[in-house]
Every structure is written in structure tokens, then in C-alpha cells.
Amino acid sequence: HGVYLVINRWGRNRLQRWPAVGWGLTMLFVTLAWLPFYETRGAQLVAKFKALLTPAAYGPDQLAAALTHWDGGNRLVLGAFLVLAAGGVLVEALSLRRGGEPYSLFRRGPVLVLLVILTVLMAPGVNNGFVYFAF
Numbered sequence: 001h002g003v004y005l006v007i008n009r010w011g012r013n014r015l016q017r018w019p020a021v022g023w024g025l026t027m028l029f030v031t032l033a034w035l036p037f038y039e040t041r042g043a044q045l046v047a048k049f050k051a052l053l054t055p056a057a058y059g060p061d062q063l064a065a066a067l068t069h070w071d072g073g074n075r076l077v078l079g080a081f082l083v084l085a086a087g088g089v090l091v092e093a094l095s096l097r098r099g100g101e102p103y104s105l106f107r108r109g110p111v112l113v114l115l116v117i118l119t120v121l122m123a124p125g126v127n128n129g130f131v132y133f134a135f
Helices: 002-011 017-038 044-052 059-066 072-099 109-121
Strands: none
Touching: 002 017, 017 044
């Protein structure tokens, strides 16, 4: 985490002209940093890093092949999470536009209650070793 912060501080002034590039690099580094916390098995972790960093692994054919491994219920859950993620990005954009402060709309009382309820409802029923599911 500290290494990424140093890189961020170093590159901040250099990437101000291209905010989309800065955002993309931040998302890449966050994903690469979080994956070792999620995957506790070394061989699986290496396989996931290889899949993430292989350009040939991305495309319509690969997406179709990946979707065939999930049944209808799992696809529904995936879709729900994608909708929630898109909603989060939209609410953050609205927060910045209206209040000038990130996540200001998320800090309102009814929204906080809804987020707590969603956290409890979407918690996995089985412990998978991911440290943040242990609470």
C-alpha cells in the first residue's frame, strides 16, 4: 500500500493532463494490491495474476466462455453487483457535482441505513478465508 502511495504522489503532477489515465492506473494498482488479500492459495493467486495480465484473455469469446461456467443464479448475482458498482460510481459523481465532496450523498442517514442492510444481506454464508469477510 505504501509503495502505491509513493507512486501516486510521484505521478500526480505528471498525470494531471490525463485524468482518465491516472484513474485507470489507480484501479489497476488497487486490483493488483487487493488480490493477495482475497486469494489465500499461492498457486491460485499466480494463476489469477497471469489471467489478469494476459491481454489475450480479454475479448468477447473469452467473456462468453466465462459466462458459461456460471448458472443463472450466479449470473443474477454478478449482474446485481455490477448494477450496484455502477450505482456507486454514479452517486460519487453526483456527490462531486452537487457538493464538491466525494461520497457526500453516501453519508446521509437513510443511505447509511440502506448500506448497512445491504452489507448484512449480501454477506457470504460460508467463510472463504478473505479477511474482510471475517467480521
